[in-house]
Amino acid sequence: MCFYNQKKFSCGDWSWTNFAHRCNYEYRTGETCGMRLVNETFNEKGKCRLCDKIETKKRRRDAELDRLTRWKREGGTLVASMERCENLIMELETEIIQLKREKQDKQRALS
Structure with missing residues (x-):
């Protein structure tokens, strides 16, 4: 003790x-x-390390979503870039889910 x-x-x-x-x-x-x-x-006034990572991933995902919708709206001809952007958005989604699960597991272990 x-x-x-x-x-x-x-x-x-x-x-x-x-x-x-x-x-x-x-x-x-x-x-x-x-x-x-x-x-x-x-x-501490700030957020924890996991919350900072989650917010950063969400901002990046939102920026990629905005870029993808702009390309689709403008009738983009860069199909390969659009597919790569969609794959990046999916990767960011899985990373966000994994970080949220890690945070929940940490809180559950302490309960």
């Missing part, structure tokens, strides 16, 4: 930060007992 500081993000996620102090149960010098307790919580 050693004490660590905690960082809480605006999205509700949190992470451990630096070691605060050792408990009385660990008698070996320089070792911790392995159980973490919160010493102090610091609120």
